[in-house]
Structure formats: structure tokens, C-alpha cells
Amino acid sequence: MNGKDQKNSIIAAVLSAILPGLGQIYSHEWRRGLVILIGLTAQAALFYGVGAQWLIGVMGLIWLWNIWDAFSLAKGIRVSTAAPIILILILNLIVSWKVTDIHIPSFQGEQRKVIGNIVSGLGKPDFISQKTRQITATAKYIVIGPGAPASIKQPAVKHGEPSITLSPSKVEKGTIITVTGVDFTPQSKGSMILLGADEIPAGSFHTDKNGRFEMKFVNDRYIPGDYFVQARMVVPTGGWSLSSTLKDAAPRMFETIYLAFIGTALSLIFALPLSFLGARNLMSGNAFCRAVYGLVRVMFSVLRSVEVLIIAVIAVAAVGIGPFAGVLALAIHGIGALGKLYSEAIESIEHGPIEAIKSTGANDLQTVVYAVVPQVVPQFIAFTLYRWDINVRMATVIGLVGGGGIGYQLI
């Protein structure tokens, strides 16, 4: 700044004391002034909004810095902005600590057990189960009274097959019946069921090493007639099979992965060509190119800033519950995210090869294909795989709002 442009420092300081940033604007530092004015106002409003009014007082320090800055600027000296920026960061850290209720003692006591349960549950996924079969043996008994049969014929006992005998077999209400079972699978647990209109559990038993067991139950039936009891035992037959949980979940899981895959693929198809239009180094030729660049970048930002869940809700409203809604949501969000990453990959390439290819007489498209594409391919692949990775997780959450996949199974 030369002597002619110098302003009165006192006036600048006073202006900035009245309205932060005004003194800087007075010294023709438009950007700096506006940043201070808008930044401080927005920050104060933010602190007020979250109920941290006491911090606005601390911001007085920045107000003092701003006066000093205006005073120096008028003399043509630019002071460092590090101090106010660090102060603002610290104040915001304090506020965010309070707003998010960070409370470390919460980790103690009951919560720890809950966390333990959740984590151990996650650690034991139910993917496969043993193949089993159920073995049963049935016997009858009579409740004595008018109309009851005089005797019952017990089924013939085949040696080697599980069977049970009851003693006594003619009972009254309250009689204790002893059940003796033979030829069951040794060292296993089973349960006794009273058959009837309902199946009523009547206790459990444990076989010894010969496959025998003895247990007692109390008959509480009083209407004369014959009744059945059945011993049931579920035994492994050897071999494993997929658990029923997995059988239900697996198709949904594949649906989720494919949902993420096609979502990524669709965003790639749109993001790929657009990213070249959103790369500053390729689009700085003339005013039209720069306008296209700005437009594309704004579009990427808008698409990226809308939460996937919100897009999913809109998509569900548009095309109905199901994976297609999820695909649309992932694809639309992905265009913004991938487009930005691609564009920045293009912006970071070496300029030399572009110059060399242009100088051979290549047109713009040839230059992109020969000088730009080879340089960005590895990064494009990495970004795309990373996006797919993110999309698999997002697809799970999208299911919760009706976007299909494993998340839909959860609700």
C-alpha cells in the first residue's frame, strides 16, 4: 500500500469498534472486513442459539483484536489472523463438548454390562447350526372314574427303539407318576409333554450313559379317560447346516451388497463425465468454461449435502418401498460425493503432459483421453471402491426407511 492509499488509523479503529470489520472495509480490505463482520455475527448468534451466552463475552477479545487489526491495516500493516482463529476454534470446542453431553462417568456401572452383552452378541454370529432330529416315545395312562376304559394297551416295545413306561398307569388327580425311559440317546436332555388339545410341558429329564432315565410328574387331570404323555428329545445327527437366521438374512445381505454396487455404478456413470467439467485446471479457458465449472461444483455440493436418509425417504415416496428407492438414494448422493473426489483428482495431476499433448495438435477430447485419463485412473479406482464400501454401510441404514436390503429386515 503506498502513501496515497493510507487511511486514518484512528477513524479505522473507531469504525471497527462500532461495527467489527467496518474499519477494515474503510481501508478497502473488503474480504477481510466482510469475513470479520459476518463471521463474528454468525458466531455470536450460534453461541446464543445453543445457550452459551457467556462465551459471547469471551469474544470481546476478538473484538479487541479486530480494532487493533483495523488500526494496523489503515497503516498498511497486515497483522496475523492466527490468534483470533485459534480462539474461535477453542471456544467452539468448548461449546461442542457441552452441546453433545460428553459425560465420561457414563461408561461406569450398568452401562458396561449392556455394552458387554451387545459386543459379545456381535462376536457370536448365528450363521450355522447343527443338524438335528427329534426322537419321541409315547405312553398312555388312565384317570379312573366312570366312563374310563378298564385298561389300556400299551404300544409294543421294540427293543432298540426309545420307549417309556408309566407306573402306576391308573391314577387319580394328584397321583405321582413315575416315567421310566430306555434306549434314548445317552447323556442328553429331553422334555416330557402332556398331549391333549394343548401340549403341556411336564418337566424335563436327563438320560444316563445307557440311555435310561427316570422322572416323576404329578397328574392334575381329573376327568376320567385316557391320556398321552410323550418324551421328546432333540439329538444332533452329525453335520451342520445354515441357521435359519442366515437363510432369512443372506438374500437380504446380497441384496444390500448389490444395492450398494448398482448405486455406486450409477453415480459413477454420471460423476465421471461431470467431474471433468468440474475440474478447475481443465475449465479455466474462458468465461463460459468457468461458469460451467462453478455450476457443476455447486451441483456436487448440493447433492452431497442432502443426507442419504432424506433422499431415501423422498425416493420411497416416489417409487415405493423397496430396493429401487435405496438405489436412487445412493446414486444421487454418490454423484455429489464421487464427482467432488474425481474432480479433485483431476485438479491434482501434472500439467506438463497436458501441454505436451496439446502441442501435438490434439483437440480437447484427445488431450483429456491421452494426458488426463492415464494420470487419474488409479485414484478413480481407489475412490470408487471406497465409495462402494461406504454405500454398503449406507444401504443397511437406508433399509430402515424402506429402501430394501438387510436394513429392511431389521424392521
Add this chain to the structure above:
Amino acid sequence: MLRIENLTKIYPNGTKALDGISLDVPNGQFVAVIGLSGSGKSTLLRCINRLIEPTSGRIFLDDVEITAAKDLRPIRRKIAMVFQHFNLVKRSSVLTNVLSGRLGYTNPAASLVHMFGNDDLADARSNLARVGLLEKEHERADSLSGGQQQRVGIARALMQKPELILADEPVASLDPATAHIVLDHLEQMNKHDGMTVLCNLHFLSLARRYAHRVIALKAGKVVFDGTPDEIDDARFKEIYGEDAVQVEIA
């Protein structure tokens, strides 16, 4: 015949890189352009093929006004360029890099899917053989040494069958022995193929060895234009400043 009339380039930040340069370069001449860093050598070369748009002035190649051309393709393909940092596409193969020299001639649509005619392919192989790198055709460009990469750059330039070669510090990143190999190739292209060479050089000794004519730039103006022998100590100090000392390169 290359004719430059009153060429001026002012960058957006106000730097005046070229200040009213006028030159005539007859066909078949080997011209060395010398001068300090920032004297405008690179800008001059880049204005000729319009990698940089001149602010004012006119440039003609064979009576075609380059500075007025709408379609640069037919002009640029007649002017090859060799760069200080070789500017090969590193991840592409040597052969692809050489073939890219034909991009100004090929059918644009076919070249987008890397389709080149058999003639181009044969040309590329013979040009690679000419610079002694035929056995490297399938290797990635960045696996080659600096001198080899610059020879690939020369093979790429040869693919254009150019009338004019713009060499922007072609040997500044190379050791003295390799520098001579590269400059020998440029000299051969000048002598045998009759191509005009405009070469920016740092070392006056190299200019003396290879050039027919030396043009010295200082602050965007031509301060010397003559044969290499005419540059004595007084001239040298005029070009490079009072404190400069001549450095020889073997």
C-alpha cells in the same frame, strides 16, 4: 520461414514477459535462445504454438498467421515441442507416448479408443529405433531414465513430421553426456530432415557447439542476435549481468 512481429506478452499479474520481439527465422536454421531464467525464453516458445496466448503482435509460419488462426490443429501439428521435464504421460507405455505425436493428424474419434493406422505404428517403431529405444516400446514411460525419456520425447516430436521444433531447455535436467546425445538428435533432425530448430539453452558452450545463430533475451527484449562466435566477454556480461562467469559444459 518463421516470422515474429512485435510480439508482446503481459501476464494477468502484470509481468511483462515479452516486450516487442521481432524475429525472422529462415527454414533449416538451428537457433539457440539464451538468457537468464525469467528472461522470457519459455514464453516466447509457447507463444509460437499458442500454448500461451500473446497479448499483442503477430506470428507467421509460411505466411499463415498463427496468431489469427481459429483452428490450431493444422498449425500445431507442424510444430513439435520438446520439454525440459520431458512431459511424457508417465503411466502410459513408451509406444503410446510416441504415437500421441500423431494426434494432430489422426481421426479424432478413432484415436479416442487408441486406434492408430498401420503406417503410424510402423512410423512409431522406426522413430523409436532411430532414438535407440525400440526394445522399450512396451515399458511404462516412468520406468525409463531421464535421458531415455527425453529421447522418447524426441521420437514423439518426430511423429509429427514437423517443420519447426521448439525445444524448451531440452537438456537442463540431464547430465552432460546425455545432453549431447539429445542435442545430437536435434542436430540430426535439423541437418538431415531439414527441420527448423528453436532451442532454449542454459549453457553458452552448448549453443556454440550446436547453433547456427544465437538470440539472447533479457527482460523480454532481444539483446543479441548473431552467430555464436560474436559473443565475447563484453556481450556475455551484457546478456547475463556483470557478475556472471562462463561455465563450460564438456
